[in-house]
Amino acid sequence: MSIKTIERKVLQKNDEVASDNRLFFKKNGILALNLVSSPGSGKTSLLEKTLEKLKTRVRMAVVIGDVQTDLDARRLDSFGLPVIQLVTNGACHLEATLVQEALSDIQAEQTDLLFIENVGNLVCPAGFDLGEAMKVVIASTTEGDDKPLKYPAMFRNASVLVINKTDLIPYVNCDLAELRNNALRINPSLTIFETSCVNDDGLDNWCDWLVQQVEK
Amino acid sequence: MSIKTIERKVLQKNDEVASDNRLFFKKNGILALNLVSSPGSGKTSLLEKTLEKLKTRVRMAVVIGDVQTDLDARRLDSFGLPVIQLVTNGACHLEATLVQEALSDIQAEQTDLLFIENVGNLVCPAGFDLGEAMKVVIASTTEGDDKPLKYPAMFRNASVLVINKTDLIPYVNCDLAELRNNALRINPSLTIFETSCVNDDGLDNWCDWLVQQVEK
Numbered sequence: 001m002s003i004k005t006i007e008r009k010v011l012q013k014n015d016e017v018a019s020d021n022r023l024f025f026k027k028n029g030i031l032a033l034n035l036v037s038s039p040g041s042g043k044t045s046l047l048e049k050t051l052e053k054l055k056t057r058v059r060m061a062v063v064i065g066d067v068q069t070d071l072d073a074r075r076l077d078s079f080g081l082p083v084i085q086l087v088t089n090g091a092c093h094l095e096a097t098l099v100q101e102a103l104s105d106i107q108a109e110q111t112d113l114l115f116i117e118n119v120g121n122l123v124c125p126a127g128f129d130l131g132e133a134m135k136v137v138i139a140s141t142t143e144g145d146d147k148p149l150k151y152p153a154m155f156r157n158a159s160v161l162v163i164n165k166t167d168l169i170p171y172v173n174c175d176l177a178e179l180r181n182n183a184l185r186i187n188p189s190l191t192i193f194e195t196s197c198v199n200d201d202g203l204d205n206w207c208d209w210l211v212q213q214v215e216k
Numbered sequence: 217m218s219i220k221t222i223e224r225k226v227l228q229k230n231d232e233v234a235s236d237n238r239l240f241f242k243k244n245g246i247l248a249l250n251l252v253s254s255p256g257s258g259k260t261s262l263l264e265k266t267l268e269k270l271k272t273r274v275r276m277a278v279v280i281g282d283v284q285t286d287l288d289a290r291r292l293d294s295f296g297l298p299v300i301q302l303v304t305n306g307a308c309h310l311e312a313t314l315v316q317e318a319l320s321d322i323q324a325e326q327t328d329l330l331f332i333e334n335v336g337n338l339v340c341p342a343g344f345d346l347g348e349a350m351k352v353v354i355a356s357t358t359e360g361d362d363k364p365l366k367y368p369a370m371f372r373n374a375s376v377l378v379i380n381k382t383d384l385i386p387y388v389n390c391d392l393a394e395l396r397n398n399a400l401r402i403n404p405s406l407t408i409f410e411t412s413c414v415n416d417d418g419l420d421n422w423c424d425w426l427v428q429q430v431e432k
């Protein structure tokens with residue numbers, strides 16, 4: 001076994017627009033969360049459940065990034081909230097400029113909580129600040145317990161980890177304690193939730209925490 | 217709901233080196249497969265099972281790309297085959313140059329089948345030719361049945377789809393027929409396998425097909 005390493009410069013010009021977005025969110029009293037994960041971790045299902053539970057408690061809006069299709073936006077369109085679909089046409093992450101373009105459509109003065117659902121990708125979105133208050137990384141139990149070690153940038157840059165699909169624990173090779181330990185080794189200050197959108201476990205904790213953050 | 221679109225140029229300078237790699241593989245009679253998928257789809261488990269089943273039938277080598285860590289290479293190191301770990305230090309895909317650097321370490325004249333395990337990412341690796349004969353996309357049943365529609369470039373550029381973790385079908389929201397249909401809508405010429413590394417289903421079909429490809 002031999003190991004070779006390459007270096008890669010991360011483009012930083014995105015950060016100026018991200019600062020503008022952050023100022024916009026602050027001025028308008030909007031808590032913006034950047035939801036990041038692998039494809040198929042259940043981001044959209046988690047959003048569906050969250051919108052359902054919080055729709056009478058918090059004024060929300062959603063910006064969704066996808067490489068292609070508006071399938072996710074269609075899933076969320078029944079809640080009567082502003083849902084903006086961003087199609088990146090092959091690009092592997094959202095950038096601050098694209099989010100900025102969407103902000104004119106979200107009715108900012110009537111929004112307290114903005115979910116930005118990023119493209120499904122555990123690598124690239126880690127390096128692109130969108131101006132969010134926090135990154136929330138969603139990890140499915142089906143992905144195993146080693147993902148924080150293999151994709152450390154994402155877990156290091158996130159403030160919150162949602163371990164989703166806990167209902168599948170009996171059937172998959174994932175040690176929850178080990179997953180938590182690996183995540184906390186990478187980022188000791190992570191706030192961690194465990195959720196299942198199938199049996200509703202942990203969703204109320206997650207939603208109550210969101211309400212607390214909005215009211216801060 | 218509103219839809220915004222951006223365009224992104226794909227860098228093509230990678231292709232020259234990929235052509236060199238392709239020539240190298242042809243000269244040395246090596247079938248090179250580029251394994252691509254989301255994080256946690258089971259690429260490394262599939263490789264473990266495949267190496268175990270084929271180690272007496274085919275001369276193999278493995279090149280593994282990861283953002284960080286050599287965890288995957290360690291898992292495969294017990295087979296006594298050449299295993300080269302490439303660490304991209306944050307980059308979201310393998311590029312042809314990095315693979316070229318690894319080729320000096322694989323004992324080309326003693327290799328008939330080379331697996332290149334790409335970084336876990338359903339987006340970026342689609343655009344980067346490594347010189348492989350085929351891309352093999354691995355999709356886990358836990359990711360749902362809509363991924364071909366949401367990440368079409370990867371499924372369009374692949375020759376083979378391995379639907380992995382079929383043992384979890386009873387517990388997840390994934391219609392196998394729908395997944396196959398969606399994949400074939402994007403790419404009608406896909407060869408499709410269904411596998412489980414837990415109960416061994418479909419692995420012999422997959423391995424027999426690999427042997428046939430090597431012998432072509």
